[in-house]
Amino acid sequence: KQEVTQIPAALSVPEGENLVLNCSFTDSAIYNLQWFRQDPGKGLTSLLLIQSSQREQTSGRLNASLDKSSGRSTLYIAASQPGDSATYLCAADFLSSGSARQLTFGSGTQLTVLP
Amino acid sequence: SQTIHQWPATLVQPVGSPLSLECTVEGTSNPNLYWYRQAAGRGLQLLFYSVGIGQISSEVPQNLSASRPQDRQFILSSKKLLLSDSGFYLCAWLTGNTGELFFGEGSRLTVL
Numbered sequence: 001k002q003e004v005t006q007i008p009a010a011l012s013v014p015e016g017e018n019l020v021l022n023c024s025f026t027d028s029a030i031y032n033l034q035w036f037r038q039d040p041g042k043g044l045t046s047l048l049l050i051q052s053s054q055r056e057q058t059s060g061r062l063n064a065s066l067d068k069s070s071g072r073s074t075l076y077i078a079a080s081q082p083g084d085s086a087t088y089l090c091a092a093d094f095l096s097s098g099s100a101r102q103l104t105f106g107s108g109t110q111l112t113v114l115p
Numbered sequence: 116s117q118t119i120h121q122w123p124a125t126l127v128q129p130v131g132s133p134l135s136l137e138c139t140v141e142g143t144s145n146p147n148l149y150w151y152r153q154a155a156g157r158g159l160q161l162l163f164y165s166v167g168i169g170q171i172s173s174e175v176p177q178n179l180s181a182s183r184p185q186d187r188q189f190i191l192s193s194k195k196l197l198l199s200d201s202g203f204y205l206c207a208w209l210t211g212n213t214g215e216l217f218f219g220e221g222s223r224l225t226v227l
Contacts, residue, residue: 032214043121043205043218051213089159093214101147101209103216107158 002027002094006106013080014114021075021109023090028068031093034103035064035075038087047088048075080113087111117142121206121219128226134179134193136222138206141187147209148189149216150181154202165189201226 003026013019023033032051036044048057048064050073056065063076073090087110091103118141128134140146150162161174163181171181178197182190189206206219 034216036218041203041221041223043221044207046215046217049213049215091159091216101214102149102161102164105159 002092002104004090004092004104004106006088006090006109008109009107010110010112012112012114015080015082017080017113018076018078019080019111021077021088021090021111023073023075023106025071025073025092025094025104027092027094028071029095030068031095031101033064033066033073033093034091035062035073036089036091038089038108044089077111080111082113082115084113085111117208117210117217119206119208119217119219121204121222123222124220126222126224128196128224130198130226131195134191134196134200134224136191136204136206136224138189138191138219139187140189140208143187143208143210145186146211148183149207149209150189150191151205151207152202153205153221159205163191196224196226198226200224 005024034049035047037047038044050057050066061078066073087108089108091105093103121138147166149164151159152162153159163173165171165183168183179193204222207216209216
């Protein structure tokens with residue numbers, strides 16, 4: 001069964017700290033891996049998409065990496081701010097998901113940045 | 116640019132009543148469309164996806180159904196709601212070129 005796991009479920013850090021969120025997946029045959037942010041009561045906002053052929057993507061203070069061989073992706077947030085507080089989810093688009101592209105989601109890491 | 120709209124944003128319904136949630140996408144044609152549910156404290160569960168008009172695939176057996184009457188319209192329905200149908204429902208579409216998934220703002224359903 002293809003699964004995506006995110007540990008820890010919750011993380012609390014002081015403002016200004018650099019931090020890493022982890023995502024692991026069970027099958028290295030993926031189209032891409034995507035990171036999302038979800039604020040309470042809101043939909044998911046796409047942060048970064050890493051194609052299978054790429055090793056990392058950057059957007060502002062965010063950097064996502066992909067290591068297919070180990071089945072891992074990380075989201076690095078530099079100089080964290082209270083506004084970064086949200087739940088971060090990763091999702092993998094597995095090659096064998098069938099006739100239509102489907103993403104398999106992790107359960108998310110709830111990040112709290114303390115001022 | 117492409118946008119995705121969902122409504123209603125919030126819905127409170129009694130057990131046994133019908134449901135209709137609507138999702139429309141603008142700025143693209145023939146998108147892959149998805150309905151997800153996010154229950155409290157749980158991850159995202161894929162309910163239905165559609166690759167074209169009238170083409171619906173169900174991932175989870177339940178009392179919900181989906182329809183795609185037009186290219187950019189995706190509807191989630193139920194004839195009789197259950198308490199367990201409460202949750203946050205999210206519509207999403209997948210870009211054909213990059214495979215990036217974009218979500219609507221969600222519809223929160225409370226069944227009493």
